[in-house]
Amino acid sequence: METKENTIFENYFKDFSKYDELLTADMTIKPDWKSLLDNLLKIGSKELASKQSEIDWLLAENGVTYNVYNDPNGLNRPWNLNIIPFIIQQKEWRLVEKGIQQRSELLNLILKDIYGERKLLKEGIVPPEVLYAHRGFLRACDKIQYKTAKQLSIHAVDLARGPDGRMWVVNDRTQAPSGMGYALENRLSNSRVIPELFDNINVKQPSKFFKDFNQLLLSAVPENKSNPTIVILTPGPHNETYFEHAYLSNFLGYPLVKGNDLVVRNGKVWVKSLKGLKQVHVILRRVDDAFMDPLELREDSYLGVAGLLEVVRQQNVAIVNPIGSGVLENPGLIPFMENICKYFLDEKLILPQIASWWCGQEKERNHVFDNLTSFVVKKIDRSQRENIIFCEFLSKKELKKLKKDILTNPNQYVAQEKIYFSTAPNFVNEKLEPRKILCRTFSIAKGDGYSVMPGGLVRVAAEREKLFVSNQRGGTSKDFWVVGEQKENQLQLYSWNKTFPNNIISINDVPSNTAENLFWSGRYVARTLLTARYIRMVLNQMTNTQFNSKYQPNSESLNILYHSITTITSTFPGFFDEEKGDDMLKDPLKEIISVVIDETRIGSFAQSLQSFNGSYFTLRNLWSKDMWRVFDSIDKIWKNFKTEENYSVYAMTKFFDKIITRLIAFMALTEESIMVRQGLLLYFIGLQLEEASITIEKFRALVVVNHDEDLEYEILESLLSSHESLNIYRYSYKSYLSLENVLKLLLLDNEYTRSFSYQITRLQKDINKLPNNGLNNEPTVCQINIDKALSLIENITLEAILEVDEKSKIRLKLDTLLSELSDLFHVTSMAISDTYFNHSQQQKQLVNRNITN
Incomplete structure (x- = not known):
């Protein structure tokens, strides 16, 4: 009779590896795994498969990604977590932990010696070529002194089961070690989706380790500062572990910054905020050594901060880990580690090496x-x-x-x-299969020693026979359990030392790069939404006028709307192309499709959506989980739409219905998830500027030219529909459509949130809340220009802008007003960028330093 155990273990025993974590040499189950196996069998393979799908869904919904360079499936690949954890008993872990602490201390002493006395070289323990031939050795870091108790603050070590059954060291990562955030997310996801997996198993929790990690950053502050500024430096959203950078920023509560957010002045590092410069005391970096300072290291780097090394020399900022620590990631050191350990510690290495x-x-x-x-x-x-x-x-x-x-x-x-990694059970197709694994754990400086994470991150080979264990090569991950005898509270409490607040307390303190991204996020989401609504309105009008399959132009109003698409999106020449004009009007759908899907076309919907995606992803650390879910659904709808074989009017209208709903939901969640003092004010300013600018273009395209009564009626109805204001108009005026009333509603109504007048008033209020960095608190250029725009609207009369020039049939005063307003908005936008987002800084290397050969 077939049992659950037989079913789940089917084919597990074939091609038995030299060492399997689950099985003994005589192929019996190890006692260490018995409790977990009992839980797995109790749950059953069908339910496990359901839970695995739930974990996959949860990680995708939460936006847990691992970027893979040149991945044909896109940049943000979902992170994969297998439901079966890796287990190591606390009795064995104590020795591993002790070995990691010894190795961390040893690497710390090596780092101090390499850039200090260099006794290892002088005593002949390490050949000079091992260090000097390694690109990680940075001469610019020589003799730098640090105030921290340990120079090496964070150490990640990769472990694998060796041929003797012990855990062996495979790699050391010291430059900007990654994986801590992924390890925490793995634990939280497993705990949430399948808590019954933990039944009767005492799994050590990492909460104390993360408290130690936060305290490490606070302890690194180079001066007695009651409210230090600690930042996390990221290369940006294209980095493979950008999710983790944003995750740790959100989890720890420290701002995520890029190199151009920071600047060196007067021997200190400052973050460029809206108000001005604010001193930075500690930088947790995720940027590689060579890119940290373009003045002394790689001059082509835009990821670091010019002059940073000199500030480090003056001990005015702490870098975690120190610049130059990448030299420790040198496998050439491994043959000499035993002698180094004997020299520095008078001990043998606890953990064996390859x-x-x-x-x-x-x-x-x-x-x-x-x-x-x-x-x-x-x-x-x-x-x-x-x-x-x-x-x-x-x-x-x-x-x-x-x-x-x-x-x-x-x-x-x-x-x-060549060592053979041990295998551990992986849940695949409702069965357990052995897969090669590599474990990564972390130690951090704490007092005179090191604190080690109980567990960490396990990476799993992509296929059964794969030798490579790598996320870049398509591998998955596991939760890493250290199982003890004492039961721990499953509730993981992560609270930080309240003595050192590091909160952004006002809009003045928002990093300028974050503020700029919020400003452009507001502009791009407005542009994407309004473009979608306008094109959808035109598609609906095409359907309403019985647009036929032969694409024959059948109304003058439609021809005006086609041309207005080009005007509003600035996709010139578009429908204004004199050579193709008649042909385009015979087949307008072809041009509309291009405006919708051509990502290389400036002003197209596709490009606006692409810009929206890019600007928002840089703000990943500010998002709520709901924001990611909506963002991800927008991306999926767009990708599915691009695979359409037939871009009919109906198909495109259906697509815009879906995308518009989600864009509106995303905008609402943005306002819920980000505080004004975190920079949401800049988002509102960008949003209102873009909406007002597109409103101007609508008026210029549709109502500046005078039309006969019937045609004007159709045009005004289209304008109100694109503005989502047709029902409001009917409720307010209950009359035949007239230009006078439309202008009253959309241009001059101070109480209607979608009117132009309301948008400018809102802009004025928000711009006045921005920091005033000028002398004597004089009005900024932004304030002056938005005041002029509001004054133009307040002083205009309906009679004047309704007046039609008999010769040209154009409302000249309305046209002039719109042109002046457009110019003022452009100047205002430029002034905001120049005043608050100026990141430009010409960087010139002080000395020639070739570190790429």
Whole structure:
């Protein structure tokens, strides 16, 4: 009779690996895994599959992503978490933890020595070429002194089960270690979706570790500051782990900034806020060493801060981890670590390492050449993502070339014994399958020692026989359980030291880059929504006038609307193309489709949507989960629409119905999720500026020219429909459509939120709330111009703007008014950018420093 156990373990025992986490050598279940297995069997494979789908859905809904460069499926690939955790017992973990703490301390001492006395080189313990041939060694960091107890603040270590059954060190990550946020999200997701998995299992929780992590940042403040400014420095949304940068910013409550948010003045680092400069005391960086200071390191970098290293030398800012710590990510150091440990600590390494041979030594190089097919060869410096070479798979010709490459530059190569990662159960197609795993955990400086995360992040090979364990290569992840004897409260409390508040307390303190992104997010979402509404209105009118399949122009009003699409979207020449004019009017749908889907066309709906996506994603740390869900649904609707084979009027109208609803929902959630003092004020200003500007273009396209009564009626009805104001008009005036009443409602009504007058009044109020950085509190250029715009509207008379020039049939005064308002809005927008978002800073390297060879 088939049991649940037989079903879930079907095919697990075939191709048994050299070491499996679940099974003993005689292929029986290890006692350490028994409780988890009992829970899995109790839940059952069908329910597990349902829960796995729920986890996949939850991660996608929460916007947990891992960016993969050149991924054909797009930049923001969903993070994958397998429902089966990896387990290690606390009895074994205590030794691993002790070994990690020893290794962290050892790396800390190496880092201090490399940029300090260099005893390791002087005593001949490490050959100079191992360090100096590595791009991570930065001469500009020599002799820098730090006030923190430890120079190495954060250490990530990759572990794998070695051939002796112990956990071995595979890699050290010290530059800007990633994975902490993903590990926390994995735990929270598993706890939420499948709490019964934890039944009768005492899983150690990471809450104390994250409290220690927050305290680490506070303790790094270089001066006795009661309210320090701590920021997280990110390369930006295209970085592979950008989700984690935003996640930690949101979780810890520290602003997420880019390099152009920061500036060096008077020997200190400042964040550029709306009010001015605000000193930064601690930078948690996620930018690689070489890109941190274009004046002394890579001069082509726009990710760092010019002059930053000099501020570090003066001990006026703390960088976590210190610039230059990437030199520790050097596999060329591994062959010498045992001697280094003996020299510094007078101890043996607690955790074994992969056996390694540095090819810069003749004896070791000859040994490598004699046994080349048994080794994995890599460069000591993998900062440019050089490949790992599995020599057993190379042809004779390839082996000969590799030897030649090594002989040409032996200092650059290290050979390592190929170890077989252990396998652990993965839930695939309602069955358990063994997959190779690699564990990553973290230690952080705490007092005189290091605090280690109980667990961490487990990466899993993508397929059953895969050798590579890498998220970049399509792998998945697991929750990492350290199981103890003492039960812990499953409720994880994350509260920070309240002695050092780091909150943004007013609009003045918002980083200027964040403010700029909010401003343009407001503009882009308004542009995207209003473009969608306008094109949908035209499509509806095409249907209403019985637009036929032969695409024959059948009304003058439609021809005016077609031309207005070009005017409002600025997709010139469009319907104004004199050479193609008649042909385009015979087949207007072709041009409309181009305006909708052509992402390379400036002003198109597709480009506006693309800009909306880009601007909002840079603000990922400010989003609520609901915002991500709506954002993701917009993206999915757009991708599905682009696969349409037939872009009919009906198909496009249906698409716009869906996208408009979600854009409106996203706008509402933006106002709910971001506080005015966090920069929402700039979002409102951008939104109102864009709405007012497009309103001007609508008036210019549709009502400046005088039409006969019947045609004007159709045009006015279209204008009100595109403005979502037709019902409001009928409720307010209950009369035949007239231009006079339409202008009263859409142009001059101070109480109607969609009227032009209301938008300018709102703009004036919001702009007046911006910081005034001028002398004697004089009005800013922004204030002066928006005041002029409001004055123009307040002093205009209906009689004047309704007046028609008999010769040209144009309402000249209305046209002049709209032109002046358009110019004022343009100047206002430019003034806002110049006053509050000026990030430009010409960077010139002080010394020639080539670190890319």
